[in-house]
Amino acid sequence: MPVISSEKDVEALRFTIVAEFDASVERVWQIWEDPRQLERWWGPPTWPATFEKHEFEPGGKANYYMTGPEGEKARGWWKFTAIEAPNRLEFDDGFADENWAPVDDMGITHAAVTLENIDGKTRMTTVSGFESAEQLQKMLAMGMEEGMKEAMGQIDAVIAAPAPI
Amino acid sequence: MVVDQVSDSELDRLFQALADATRRDIVARVLTGEYSVSGLAAEYAMSFAAVQKHVAVLERASLVTKEKRGREQMVRIHLEGLRRARRLLDDYEEIWQQRVARIDDILAEG
Numbered sequence: 001m002p003v004i005s006s007e008k009d010v011e012a013l014r015f016t017i018v019a020e021f022d023a024s025v026e027r028v029w030q031i032w033e034d035p036r037q038l039e040r041w042w043g044p045p046t047w048p049a050t051f052e053k054h055e056f057e058p059g060g061k062a063n064y065y066m067t068g069p070e071g072e073k074a075r076g077w078w079k080f081t082a083i084e085a086p087n088r089l090e091f092d093d094g095f096a097d098e099n100w101a102p103v104d105d106m107g108i109t110h111a112a113v114t115l116e117n118i119d120g121k122t123r124m125t126t127v128s129g130f131e132s133a134e135q136l137q138k139m140l141a142m143g144m145e146e147g148m149k150e151a152m153g154q155i156d157a158v159i160a161a162p163a164p165i
Numbered sequence: 166m167v168v169d170q171v172s173d174s175e176l177d178r179l180f181q182a183l184a185d186a187t188r189r190d191i192v193a194r195v196l197t198g199e200y201s202v203s204g205l206a207a208e209y210a211m212s213f214a215a216v217q218k219h220v221a222v223l224e225r226a227s228l229v230t231k232e233k234r235g236r237e238q239m240v241r242i243h244l245e246g247l248r249r250a251r252r253l254l255d256d257y258e259e260i261w262q263q264r265v266a267r268i269d270d271i272l273a274e275g
Contacts, residue, residue, distance in 0.1 A: 002269045003262055019265040023272040031268055041267035044260070124268075126261065 004123070015128045025115045028122040029086035032056075032113065039064070047074070058083050062091075063100045077102055081110075089113050182226035187211075188219050192242065195229055201237040 006017040021028055031037045035054035043049035043066045053063040062078035075096040082090040090112045095103040110129040115122055183189055187209060194200060194208070206216040220240055223229045227246035232239045 003265050006261065015261075017261045017265065019268075021269060021272050027272060028268075031271060037271060040271055041264050044263060124265075 016125065018123065018125045020118065021122045021124065023122055024120075025117050025122045026086050028115050028124060032089055033085070035062075056080065056083060063096065075100065082112075087115050178226045179228075182222050182228055185219070185222075187216075188223055191216075191219055191223060191240075192228055192247070195240050195242045199239050199241045201239055202231075203237065205240065 002019045002021055004018040004020055006015070031041065033056050035051035038054070039049045039051050042064070047066040047068055049064050049066050051062055051064040053061060055061050058080060060080045060083075062080070063075070064078070065073045065075045067073055075098065076093060077096045077100060078091045078093050080089065080091045082088060090110065092108050092110050094108040097103055112127045112129075114125045116125075117123075183192070190209075191205060194205065202217055202220055203213065205220065206213040209216055217238075220229065220231060220238075224231055227243055229240050229246075230243050232241070
């Protein structure tokens, strides 16, 4: 797996994932720049993404939807806040209604992507920051991670042990 | 933006339920066996009503079940709910891992 590390920083409301790819920085940049490549990996196979608009420039917007197994569509928008080819891009990511108007109360994620050349390979660091009240819930989900892991360890013990009485 | 097969409200209930340290502690306790609500209340420096409220949140998130027995309300872990919680959480965490794997596949095409 090309993933080197991932980290959930509860206090800073941040999720970071670092991956290394056996390709040039310019090649990896294309998977963000080219919407046809982007939509091949942004959504899972069960919810593929389609980018209707992709203004890949500072201040530009992207509109996309993800199509669920029943044909339902979930729409989202991006706003590119920084683009420095081929090393850095940043964008805000939020939900949209059927007219592509931002659904503000669902919260915005800010993503910062950095591509670095490390001995001919490309290290991609993606930092996702959660800012709004609704995003807080996603942060809380991360906050519960440790508690969950503890609880999960105990489940296995409980399942393995004979039932009391 | 993250989209998964599960509904947002379902996820929210689950995440909210487990976002609180007391509720996580209640889950950890009832994992070892059933507790009465008053038995749980005795473990925390808070009112019976407050503990009852925490239990109700866990119940709504399908993490515990409550059953009336005599004058007591017995709280038990709902393992299926907890397993589902783990699955949802794993899904959530894996979104980026999977994206990275898909990127790697695309890059491998040359």
